[in-house]
Structure formats: C-alpha cells, structure tokens
Amino acid sequence: MFVNKSRFSFKLVAVNSFGYTSKITTVLLGVLLNLSVSSVNAEQVISLNDAIEKAQNNDPWFHGNKLKQSAIQLKSIAAGTLPDPQVSLSLLNTPTDTWDLDQEAMTQLKVGVSQMFPRGDSLAIKQSKLKVESHKFPLLREDRKAKLKAQVSQLWLDAYLAQKTIELINNDKGLFEQMADVVKASYSTGVGKTRQQDVIRAQLELIQLEDRLSVQYQKFESSISQLNEWLYSYDESDSNYAINFDEQTATFKVSNTLPVIRLNNAALLKELPFSRNNLAQALVNHPSLLVINLSQQAAKKDVDLANQQYKPQWGVNASYAYRDDMPSGINRADLFSVGVTFDVPLFTENRQDKEVAASIAQSEAIKTDKLLLTKMMISNIEKEVRQLKRLSERQALYSTQLITQTHEQAEAALSAYTNDDGDFSEVVRARITELNTKISALNIDIDALKTVTRINYFFTQSDIASETVNNSTSGE
Numbered sequence: 001m002f003v004n005k006s007r008f009s010f011k012l013v014a015v016n017s018f019g020y021t022s023k024i025t026t027v028l029l030g031v032l033l034n035l036s037v038s039s040v041n042a043e044q045v046i047s048l049n050d051a052i053e054k055a056q057n058n059d060p061w062f063h064g065n066k067l068k069q070s071a072i073q074l075k076s077i078a079a080g081t082l083p084d085p086q087v088s089l090s091l092l093n094t095p096t097d098t099w100d101l102d103q104e105a106m107t108q109l110k111v112g113v114s115q116m117f118p119r120g121d122s123l124a125i126k127q128s129k130l131k132v133e134s135h136k137f138p139l140l141r142e143d144r145k146a147k148l149k150a151q152v153s154q155l156w157l158d159a160y161l162a163q164k165t166i167e168l169i170n171n172d173k174g175l176f177e178q179m180a181d182v183v184k185a186s187y188s189t190g191v192g193k194t195r196q197q198d199v200i201r202a203q204l205e206l207i208q209l210e211d212r213l214s215v216q217y218q219k220f221e222s223s224i225s226q227l228n229e230w231l232y233s234y235d236e237s238d239s240n241y242a243i244n245f246d247e248q249t250a251t252f253k254v255s256n257t258l259p260v261i262r263l264n265n266a267a268l269l270k271e272l273p274f275s276r277n278n279l280a281q282a283l284v285n286h287p288s289l290l291v292i293n294l295s296q297q298a299a300k301k302d303v304d305l306a307n308q309q310y311k312p313q314w315g316v317n318a319s320y321a322y323r324d325d326m327p328s329g330i331n332r333a334d335l336f337s338v339g340v341t342f343d344v345p346l347f348t349e350n351r352q353d354k355e356v357a358a359s360i361a362q363s364e365a366i367k368t369d370k371l372l373l374t375k376m377m378i379s380n381i382e383k384e385v386r387q388l389k390r391l392s393e394r395q396a397l398y399s400t401q402l403i404t405q406t407h408e409q410a411e412a413a414l415s416a417y418t419n420d421d422g423d424f425s426e427v428v429r430a431r432i433t434e435l436n437t438k439i440s441a442l443n444i445d446i447d448a449l450k451t452v453t454r455i456n457y458f459f460t461q462s463d464i465a466s467e468t469v470n471n472s473t474s475g476e
Helices: 008-019 021-040 049-057 058-079 120-133 136-189 196-228 276-282 287-309 351-420 423-458 463-475
Strands: 086-092 108-117 314-322 335-342
Touching: 049 136, 058 120, 058 136, 120 136, 120 287, 136 196, 136 287, 136 423, 196 423, 276 351, 287 351, 351 423
Parallel strands: none
Antiparallel strands: 086 108, 108 314, 314 335
C-alpha cells in the first residue's frame, strides 16, 4: 500500500542506495520463512458447529443425568410395593424351675407373621410422584444442551475475536515496520524533513503494537483453554468413566470465517416494545420452565399423600403355637391366632392438618418460582434485544461510513506526507485510527453474534414437552 505512492517509492529507493536493502530483505525472508513453517506445522482448526457438537456429545453430565433418571425410575417401582412381612418366633411361658416344655399347659413354641398395609392410596401416590420426578431428567438434558450451545458459542467467538484482532494488528505491524525503516533512513540521510521525533514515534508505535499483540494472544489463549474444557472425548460405555486428558489437542485455532447465527422468533422481536404476554407464551415450552411444571405436579402428589394421613393404617397378623404333650402322654391341642390392627387418626389438628397445610404451601411456592423465572427471562430478552438493536445501528454506521472514512483519512495523510506537505505523526495517528476502527467493527460483529446466541437460549423449545405433560397429568 505504501509503495504505490511516488514519494514513498523514492524514499525506499533512497534506503536501498544507502545499504538498508539487506535489512528489508531479511525481514521479508523471515516473514516468508514463518509462513512456510506455519503451513508445515498447521494447527488443528475447529469450527463453531464442530465445537458445539463435540461439547454436547462428550459431556459426562449427560451420562450422570441418565443414571439419576434410571435410579428414580427404579425407586418408583420399589415405592409401589408393599412392605415386607414380619415373622416372629417365640418361646412362651416356659417354667423356670425345670425348663421342661411339657410340664405346663401354657408353654408354647409360637411362630407368627404380620403384614402392614400403608394408609389409603399412599403406595400408588408415591409411585406416581417418582414417575413425575423422572420426567424432569430429559428436560434437564435439553436445557443443558441449550446452555452448552450458548456457552461454547461465547467462548468460540471470544477466541475468534482475539484471533482476528491478532491478524489485523499483524497486517498493520508490517506496514509500521516499513515506515520505521524508511523514517530512520530518511533521518540519517537528511532526505526530506524527517525529524528525530518521527523516528522515536515510529519505534514507539511498534512497541505499542507488540504490547497489543501480547494482550490479544493472552485473550486468545485464555479463550482456547476455556473452550478446551468442553472438547474432551468421553465414552460413557467405559465403566471407569475415565477421560484421556492428553488426547485432546491443547492448542488449536478456530475457523477464519465468521459463522452465521440466525435469531429465533425474529418476527416476535421485530418491533419494540413488543407484547410481554406474547413473549411469555413463547417461553412456555422452555425446558427449565417445564421442569418447574413437573416440580409443581410432584408437589401436588405430596398434598395427596398428606391427605392419606387421615386414613387408618391397617395390619394383619397370624400365629401358630405348638404345645408339647402332657407328661402322662396326653396330647395337647396346638393354638392358632389371627388378628387385625389399625390406628385411629383422632388428634389431627397438630399433625395431619399441619402436614396438609405445609404441602399446599410448598405447592403454591413453586408457582412463584415459575413466575420469577419467567420474569427474569423476559427481562433478559428485552435487555438483549435492545442491545442487539443498538449493535445493528453501530454495524451500519461502521460499514457505511467509519471504515471508509478512516481509510481515506489514512491515505490522505500518507499522500500529504510523501509530498512533503504533511506530518509523520499525522500519518501514524491516521493508521492507528484505521486499525482501531477495524477492531471496533470486529468487536461489534462479535458482540452482536454473542447477543443472538444468548437470546436463542431463551427461545429453546422442548421436543418432549407435550408428551411429558400428558404422561405426568394422566397419573401414569
């Protein structure tokens, strides 16, 4: 870009004539050598979709969630089963003077069995509640997938921003290095009106660019390290649940092309202010809200269970008592007993009534949890949509005016300087402004995409919503 200017071309020729060709040639050869080495040692490149897919397919959390669901389902089977019967074995009325079993008619060897029956429909209600609880886990997996998509997208876009910023700075760094060489040679030969402060300014800008590069490399490496957390391969069939942490590449790059991320429910959010009632309706099938619905249904089962405490608990017992013959040899009849036991819930004011009231209060409290979450989601969507609108305005401003004008300003400053009609500081300032404008435009693009990913999370729709609700409300 600089060499195309006539005055600047003359200055480069002057530099060559005073023996600075070797330095420029060395720099160019170094750049070419670095490019060659980079092409040979090409790093792994991962796209946004690949990162999301790998994170969702290799998250051990999903396997743990399935195991927890299986545990709840097995518990529901156990909860619907009667308690085990109790067996008793007794030796009754044994005389202590002789310990003879045939001395007294009352001496018996007794075997008994008893079975308790829970109150009312307690078993069925407990089983139904656990089945409702088990329906939460697929919804939690859907919510986890949506959150992973949003989180990995944020990290990937952070890495892309740093990687692209490094590229922009490196592009301008080469130009600043050429400018520094030319200014240094011009000052040493007395060609033009180059001053010592121009030389110092050129060197200072190069140092500042190096610092900016270090900052961006730091951000890039930090984002890659955080992104790496979600990219480990995980095999849930491995009984040890082990991960080979060295298998995952520690350093890699992200794709050099910015992905297209479309906004869900764009029609609903097109006009501001939009209807919050319509927005709340669009959120009803979000997995996290459906989980609260199931929690409320489970709480209603607790109310039903508490109402069963007003019913008596029944028990049946039976026993057989063996008696030895009399000392004279006369046979004694064995004995059989059967009985029924039950409790009578008479004093319910401080126990059953309070347990029912507590269960009702807990069920009503869950309704407020759903309301609070819905309010939070609507508020966040409004905030993100307003931010996205402002970012879109800034994108238009940068693409139609700022980038073009800063480039023209940089070209004009260079043209004036090459014709000995401008100041070198102005050239540097214009180039830095152009670089900053490009980086700002890139930041706006990334912020817009990150905002879209956050909005899209809130509009996640469950694929199993209707099935879950129907199964849960039918009482299984």
